[in-house]
Amino acid sequence: MRFDTPAMTNPIDQGKVVGQRIHRIDGPLKTTGRAVYAYEWHDSNGRYVYGYIVGSAIAKGRIRSMDVSAARNAPGVLAVVTSDGIGDLKKGKYNTAKLFGGTEIQHYHQAIAVVVAETFEEARAAAALVKVDYAEEKGAFDLEAAKDTAVKPEEGEPDSAAGDFDAAFETAAVKFDQTYTTPDQSHAMMEPHASIAAWNGDELTVWTSSQMIDWWRTDLATTLGIDKEKVHIMSPFIGGGFGCKLFLRADAVLAALAAREAKRPVKVALPRPFLMNNTTHRPATIQRIRIGAERDGRITAIAHESWSGDLPGGGPEVAVQQTRLLYAGANRMTATRLATLDLPEGNAMRAPGEAPGMMALEIAIDEMAERLGRDPVDFRIINDTQVDPEKPERPFSHRNLVGCLRTGAERFGWQDRSKQPGGRREGNWLVGMGVASAFRNNLLVPSGARVRLDREGIVTVETDMTDIGTGSYTIIAQTAAEMLGVPVDKVAVSLGDSRFPVSSGSGGQFGGNCSTAGVYAACVKLREAVAQKLGFNSPDELTFSGGEVRAGDRRMPLAQAASDEALVAEDRIEFGDLDKTHQQSTFGAHFVEVGVDVATGETRIRRMLAVCGAGRILNPITARSQVIGAMTMGVGGALSEELVVDTERGFFVNHDLAAYEVPVHADIPHQEVIFLDESDPMSSPMKAKGIAELGLCGVAAAVANAIYNATGVRVRKYPITLDKLINGLPEVS
Amino acid sequence: MQSPGALEISRRDLLVASAATVTVASTASLSHFQTSTAAASQSTKISFTVNGERRELQLDNRTTLLDALREHLHLTGTKKGCDHGQCGACTVLADGRRVNACLTLAVMHEGEDITTIEGLGQPGSLHPMQAAFVEHDGFQCGYCTPGQICSSVAMLEEIKANIPSHVTGDLLAPAEVTPAEIRERMSGNICRCGAYSNIVEAITEIAGRKA
Numbered sequence: 049m050r051f052d053t054p055a056m057t058n059p060i061d062q063g064k065v066v067g068q069r070i071h072r073i074d075g076p077l078k079t080t081g082r083a084v085y086a087y088e089w090h091d092s093n094g095r096y097v098y099g100y101i102v103g104s105a106i107a108k109g110r111i112r113s114m115d116v117s118a119a120r121n122a123p124g125v126l127a128v129v130t131s132d133g134i135g136d137l138k139k140g141k142y143n144t145a146k147l148f149g150g151t152e153i154q155h156y157h158q159a160i161a162v163v164v165a166e167t168f169e170e171a172r173a174a175a176a177l178v179k180v181d182y183a184e185e186k187g188a189f190d191l192e193a194a195k196d197t198a199v200k201p202e203e204g205e206p207d208s209a210a211g212d213f214d215a216a217f218e219t220a221a222v223k224f225d226q227t228y229t230t231p232d233q234s235h236a237m238m239e240p241h242a243s244i245a246a247w248n249g250d251e252l253t254v255w256t257s258s259q260m261i262d263w264w265r266t267d268l269a270t271t272l273g274i275d276k277e278k279v280h281i282m283s284p285f286i287g288g289g290f291g292c293k294l295f296l297r298a299d300a301v302l303a304a305l306a307a308r309e310a311k312r313p314v315k316v317a318l319p320r321p322f323l324m325n326n327t328t329h330r331p332a333t334i335q336r337i338r339i340g341a342e343r344d345g346r347i348t349a350i351a352h353e354s355w356s357g358d359l360p361g362g363g364p365e366v367a368v369q370q371t372r373l374l375y376a377g378a379n380r381m382t383a384t385r386l387a388t389l390d391l392p393e394g395n396a397m398r399a400p401g402e403a404p405g406m407m408a409l410e411i412a413i414d415e416m417a418e419r420l421g422r423d424p425v426d427f428r429i430i431n432d433t434q435v436d437p438e439k440p441e442r443p444f445s446h447r448n449l450v451g452c453l454r455t456g457a458e459r460f461g462w463q464d465r466s467k468q469p470g471g472r473r474e475g476n477w478l479v480g481m482g483v484a485s486a487f488r489n490n491l492l493v494p495s496g497a498r499v500r501l502d503r504e505g506i507v508t509v510e511t512d513m514t515d516i517g518t519g520s521y522t523i524i525a526q527t528a529a530e531m532l533g534v535p536v537d538k539v540a541v542s543l544g545d546s547r548f549p550v551s552s553g554s555g556g557q558f559g560g561n562c563s564t565a566g567v568y569a570a571c572v573k574l575r576e577a578v579a580q581k582l583g584f585n586s587p588d589e590l591t592f593s594g595g596e597v598r599a600g601d602r603r604m605p606l607a608q609a610a611s612d613e614a615l616v617a618e619d620r621i622e623f624g625d626l627d628k629t630h631q632q633s634t635f636g637a638h639f640v641e642v643g644v645d646v647a648t649g650e651t652r653i654r655r656m657l658a659v660c661g662a663g664r665i666l667n668p669i670t671a672r673s674q675v676i677g678a679m680t681m682g683v684g685g686a687l688s689e690e691l692v693v694d695t696e697r698g699f700f701v702n703h704d705l706a707a708y709e710v711p712v713h714a715d716i717p718h719q720e721v722i723f724l725d726e727s728d729p730m731s732s733p734m735k736a737k738g739i740a741e742l743g744l745c746g747v748a749a750a751v752a753n754a755i756y757n758a759t760g761v762r763v764r765k766y767p768i769t770l771d772k773l774i775n776g777l778p779e780v781s
Numbered sequence: 782m783q784s785p786g787a788l789e790i791s792r793r794d795l796l797v798a799s800a801a802t803v804t805v806a807s808t809a810s811l812s813h814f815q816t817s818t819a820a821a822s823q824s825t826k827i828s829f830t831v832n833g834e835r836r837e838l839q840l841d842n843r844t845t846l847l848d849a850l851r852e853h854l855h856l857t858g859t860k861k862g863c864d865h866g867q868c869g870a871c872t873v874l875a876d877g878r879r880v881n882a883c884l885t886l887a888v889m890h891e892g893e894d895i896t897t898i899e900g901l902g903q904p905g906s907l908h909p910m911q912a913a914f915v916e917h918d919g920f921q922c923g924y925c926t927p928g929q930i931c932s933s934v935a936m937l938e939e940i941k942a943n944i945p946s947h948v949t950g951d952l953l954a955p956a957e958v959t960p961a962e963i964r965e966r967m968s969g970n971i972c973r974c975g976a977y978s979n980i981v982e983a984i985t986e987i988a989g990r991k992a
């Protein structure tokens with residue numbers, strides 16, 4: 049199905065199942081420990097053995113030699129596969145750093161060997177016996193130091209401009225110019241990367257933890273130099289990803305190579321300390337923002353420049369993206385520059401671009417509002433735009449940022465915010481409120497599905513879509529149920545298997561809208577097949593409801609269409625240019641109240657509210673969970689998350705969950721989420737848009753602005769730890 | 782790339798070792814490591830009760846309780862998030878007390894009564910806490926969830942037993958089930974999906990029902 053004209057009324061609009069509060073259909077499996085994740089595949093016929101990874105101890109250079117004799121002779125060891133032994137392997141299309149193979153070292157903890165033994169304990173012990181002689185080279189690890197060497201990236205749109213920023217800024221009545229930094233961040237999802245690989249002749253099955261089944265399948269085949277058709281990927285349950293499982297990772301490659309060498313199925317999990325340096329991270333940024341405005345608060349000039357680093361061949365963090373679209377202003381420019389750094393690969397983490405971009409932009413907007421003497425909510429409303437500010441002929445498909453801000457201000461009690469920073473004190477606590485806009489683009493990715501109706505009236509959906517905690521199982525079941533007029537418990541959903549039609553996968557907050565749109569397309573086909581089978585003429589006039597198919601007075605049980613054989617339909621949604629003619633984005637507003645301990649500078653989050661305008665909400669329960677989870681991650685970004693770079697030896701020092709501090713229960717209060725009632729016919733037949741990343745964009749800035757409102761201390765360098773606040777706090781008597 | 786000369790030099794004094802690699806500067810220490818590896822791979826027969834069932838295992842002494850459950854008994858409901866006692870995904874109940882199963886060796890649990898998430902309930906007959914997690918959507922990816930649930934069940938017992946926490950104001954008064962107490966006591970169980978707000982609601986509901 050090609051989606052190239054705005055959606056009309058369709059069966060999804062009935063809203064009998066889609067949009068309803070339906071509990072996760074995989075909930076009973078997950079809460080009882082019966083959901084089977086990558087490392088847990090158990091087949092009593094297969095005797096799995098264990099692979100343990102060895103990582104490089106240097107950040108840049110070459111392996112001169114490896115001595116694996118002690119490892120090979122250690123108890124239980126079956127095989128040792130080394131990077132220098134196997135030689136160069138072809139790199140997958142989506143990876144920047146190679147995952148394995150050859151003697152070149154591109155980053156710390158790059159995989160250089162896998163040791164296979166009968167048991168996990170034996171493999172781990174033997175891996176510690178591998179000896180490596182390195183020729184170490186000097187690398188660049190410090191973004192600040194490398195900033196001046198940054199270049200204009202060759203791909204994407206590194207520069208954008210409209211009007212004449214320089215002239216408008218020069219003559220603006222009120223001017224603002226500040227620089228912000230965001231640190232390297234780690235996805236830190238709870239399930240570390242893990243794979244089990246089993247060969248059957250020249251065919252390979254890998255049970256793994258992947259957000260994008262087809263990307264993994266393609267890149268694994270490329271890396272191993274085998275035909276893609278010979279690779280079978282399974283990933284039905286994924287313990288979180290946040291972007292870290294978008295691209296093929298070393299565990300799958302090592303498991304496949306080790307299984308080939310050991311001639312046994314092999315399990316490989318990345319130990320937690322490998323996650324930060326072996327995989328990817330969100331790159332640090334330096335961002336300069338300039339804003340010029342009239343005294344009445346209207347922005348006349350806005351500029352956003354960003355610097356980040358990556359390995360050679362990698363890309364920039366596109367932190368300026370939202371600034372091209374979020375606020376009005378005739379004169380504008382953005383620039384993205386990329387330095388070469390020899391740190392581990394920088395890549396997508398939840399809301400790449402906008403997450404760090406909004407961390408900076410939304411503090412800048414707060415600062416500018418103050419400079420203009422305007423309320424930060426009003427300042428944002430004054431500068432709303434209904435068109436792409438760079439191309440005013442191009443409207444937003446649907447945009448209600450103003451509604452988000454107004455609803456939020458009212459529900460949060462914004463009028464009680466102290467106008468004076470540091471103006472509200474409760475005992476030892478300095479109390480403040482902050483606001484930020486939320487913004488994230490809506491991306492459209494083709495997505496396929498297969499739907500089957502059997503004689504019991506059970507509908508089975510198969511797609512290689514993944515559920516990384518987002519609720520895909522549930523919203524896909526709801527979609528099929530709505531389309532075919534059956535209750536959700538008559539729908540079975542099978543996901544994460546490369547034998548199923550290729551889906552959008554999970555990333556860029558496109559998975560919910562696009563994968564359900566693919567299921568919609570397949571269901572439309574199935575409806576046609578049902579109509580034909582039951583002898584109805586025009587499928588468009590049929591009603592599918594209550595397990596029946598109806599046209600006028602005629603009604604037939606749905607299951608009857610499959611009475612002699614199951615009916616199967618497959619289709620995929622493809623998108624025309626509605627995202628070119630119209631700017632498709634999602635909007636929101638974050639409100640946060642903090643208390644800062646006047647003596648210690650410790651920040652506690654007291655209240656949080658998000659208001660989201662993001663098209664049709666397919667399931668308010670799972671959508672809300674996406675948003676509160678994102679708000680939680682935003683608190684981490686504001687207050688504690690930072691991968692600390694050893695700028696001498698070139699690696700992230702705090703590579704575990706004790707030292708890389710993500711929020712815990714005690715850090716997070718009760719959270720409120722409000723969804724504006726909307727639907728966007730430009731985005732898909734589902735009229736839904738993304739929500740999972742929107743929830744993150746702006747949160748950290750809202751926290752930062754609340755801290756400023758509480759204390760009068762403006763911190764422009766994330767995370768806002770107490771050492772950055774304490775000198776600016778009032779004297780404690 | 783493997784020239785014998787380079788290997789010679791590296792044997793003498795130029796070895797660099799990674800965090801996961803042991804620095805070995807001489808043949809003497811190499812043999813020392815081989816001996817210790819051999820010694821450590823000794824095994825022990827252990828017997829304990831898991832989810833009401835008597836289980837006997839012959840285990841490498843280095844096997845954690847977590848790996849005994851996951852790799853030897855195939856009870857994979859208990860998760861490995863870090864293997865370092867930093868995340869709580871591996872929380873199980875040992876003689877009724879919650880414990881990070883990755884931080885304790887299986888051989889230390891001889892004769893004990895272990896309860897895992899599989900022992901609390903199953904689809905169709907959920908433990909009330911499991912049902913409350915489903916009801917309040919106290920999870921997303923589900924990977925921290927078995928640990929959160931086991932932890933919360935034991936945590937409520939700790940409050941009942943009047944064991945104080947960091948946020949308990951009055952040590953002489955009976956411990957109370959408040960959101961602050963729940964958050965403090967559950968802080969060893971990380972949820973990167975960020976379901977905390979919903980988890981606290983699920984636990985509060987169960988605590989209220991019990992009281």
Ligand code: FES
Nearest residue numbers: 862864866869883
């Ligand atoms: S796996 Fe045991 S605490 Fe993380």
Ligand code: FES
Nearest residue numbers: 921923972973974
């Ligand atoms: S549900 Fe994913 S980590 Fe808690």
